[in-house]
Amino acid sequence: MSQLLIIGGGITGLAAAWEAVQFPRVEVTLIDAQPRLGGKILGSAMALPDGQTMMLDEGADAFLCRVPDAVQLCTELGLESEFTHPAVGRAQVFVGGELRFLPTDTVLGVPVDFEPLAASGLLSDAGMERARSEVDSNWSAPTGDVSIGAFLTQRYGRELVDHVVGPLIGGINAGDVDTLSLQAVTPQLFDAAAGGGSLTLALRKQAQRAAPLPNEPVFTALLGGTTVLVEALHDALEARGVRIVTETEAVSCALSGQDKIITELTAGSFTADEVLICTPAPSAAHLLGRISPETSAQLEQITYSSVALLTFVFDRAAVACELPASGFLVPRTAGLLMTAASVGSTKWAHWDDGRHVVLRVSAGHDRDPRGVELTDQELADGLLRDLATTLGITEAPLATRVSRWPNGFAQYRVGHLELVDSLERSLSRDCPKIMLAGASYRGLGIPACIRQGRSAAARLVDG
Numbered sequence: 001m002s003q004l005l006i007i008g009g010g011i012t013g014l015a016a017a018w019e020a021v022q023f024p025r026v027e028v029t030l031i032d033a034q035p036r037l038g039g040k041i042l043g044s045a046m047a048l049p050d051g052q053t054m055m056l057d058e059g060a061d062a063f064l065c066r067v068p069d070a071v072q073l074c075t076e077l078g079l080e081s082e083f084t085h086p087a088v089g090r091a092q093v094f095v096g097g098e099l100r101f102l103p104t105d106t107v108l109g110v111p112v113d114f115e116p117l118a119a120s121g122l123l124s125d126a127g128m129e130r131a132r133s134e135v136d137s138n139w140s141a142p143t144g145d146v147s148i149g150a151f152l153t154q155r156y157g158r159e160l161v162d163h164v165v166g167p168l169i170g171g172i173n174a175g176d177v178d179t180l181s182l183q184a185v186t187p188q189l190f191d192a193a194a195g196g197g198s199l200t201l202a203l204r205k206q207a208q209r210a211a212p213l214p215n216e217p218v219f220t221a222l223l224g225g226t227t228v229l230v231e232a233l234h235d236a237l238e239a240r241g242v243r244i245v246t247e248t249e250a251v252s253c254a255l256s257g258q259d260k261i262i263t264e265l266t267a268g269s270f271t272a273d274e275v276l277i278c279t280p281a282p283s284a285a286h287l288l289g290r291i292s293p294e295t296s297a298q299l300e301q302i303t304y305s306s307v308a309l310l311t312f313v314f315d316r317a318a319v320a321c322e323l324p325a326s327g328f329l330v331p332r333t334a335g336l337l338m339t340a341a342s343v344g345s346t347k348w349a350h351w352d353d354g355r356h357v358v359l360r361v362s363a364g365h366d367r368d369p370r371g372v373e374l375t376d377q378e379l380a381d382g383l384l385r386d387l388a389t390t391l392g393i394t395e396a397p398l399a400t401r402v403s404r405w406p407n408g409f410a411q412y413r414v415g416h417l418e419l420v421d422s423l424e425r426s427l428s429r430d431c432p433k434i435m436l437a438g439a440s441y442r443g444l445g446i447p448a449c450i451r452q453g454r455s456a457a458a459r460l461v462d463g
């Protein structure tokens, strides 16, 4: 039997283990430093004053359907009966002191058709005219990677970036579109621009060719919360003989004379034939410091942003405003602490008990460390002030929960994919039986993490 050690029991490591057990003659051991599995997938029950509890996600609450790996994995685990989709799909942006709906007919905020953008009121007349002019120029294709902000500002003007694309993509990545990579973060835009000419016309052609099925959901969630996927994987892996060890940190990897990899752990060591590292990049850098210093140095170049996510539960009777959207985004130019708010009780039918309003509100991003620096009280006070500004809610919440995500989001800066290609090459040269996978490398959404974990596990044990 060949011994596979998977380091990191977030969704990437769990999906990797699930893939590996499909291969005969492989014994799989998965270790995690924390007492629980799931990494950045976490949920907990919020207690309300009337004794009721609500089970609410503290991080990811859904996954994209367009990248099919998460839906497929859930299906393999028999979780289809848990599937649900947003009751309301459209989000708003807080611009000019008002909440306005994001336009339809865009790809990540880039207009495929200009009329819905014009009707949204998110751009001034001059901003709209500048954006429309994108179709009139003979643009050449980008010659290499570039920041999303620089690329789209040149094409459409700054207002589209500040009011639409920045809040949307910056919000998803807790990052700054002026440093995030067009190629790594928005490959749809990079690929569409690759043919040269207008991006809007290229996206329009793509949309005409693709003709999506009507009413196809964009997101899927699980009725019991995203942790249901983690629990199902845990049970399925144990049932298939995977050894799962928590509260055990991997400290460093070394090569033995017999073509084995010895991983030093906080308690003892583990000798494996193959090792798959599914931890964030800083931890991977530490693990590989001795056996592949070049890979380790490259891993250290990947930086992170930190956020706080506060969940507020209000008495519905006390909330006077309409809440028609799934949530809203706040541009940096608005000068608020809040970067986004998800109206959980509007977005998800299973979070709506008819008596409460659930809001999940985020603070902190790549250029704003307040998500980790402020105290819980300062965060709650600041975000409640912002809710008064944006929604007009002035009542005190019935319950508040603060979830911190220090170094929660890898920042894919310009040149990120080149860096990842390069560090994978140096690792494969120095230690061909060790691989890396996870949110630091080729996509940080849950489906992309699952895809990376499964593909790396298959290549390691089948290669």
Ligand SMILES: Cc1cc2nc3c(=O)[nH]c(=O)nc-3n(C[C@H](O)[C@H](O)[C@H](O)COP(=O)(O)OP(=O)(O)OC[C@H]3O[C@@H](n4cnc5c(N)ncnc54)[C@H](O)[C@@H]3O)c2cc1C
Residues within 6 Å of the ligand: 007, 008, 009, 010, 011, 012, 013, 031, 032, 033, 034, 037, 038, 039, 040, 041, 058, 059, 060, 061, 062, 063, 064, 248, 249, 250, 251, 278, 279, 280, 283, 307, 309, 405, 408, 409, 437, 438, 439, 440, 444, 445, 446, 447, 449
């Ligand atoms: C607030 C928030 C909201 C999000 N919302 C969404 C969403 O709605 N939809 C979506 O698709 N994605 C979302 N994401 C992104 C997604 O949740 C993460 O990118 C993904 O879960 C990361 O999985 P991972 O396994 O690669 O890494 P992690 O979850 O970070 O797991 C890594 C694991 O490695 C362990 N570890 C680290 N070092 C060691 C070591 N030396 N030894 C042993 N174990 C170690 C850690 O304890 C951890 O369990 C969100 C992320 C955050 C932070």
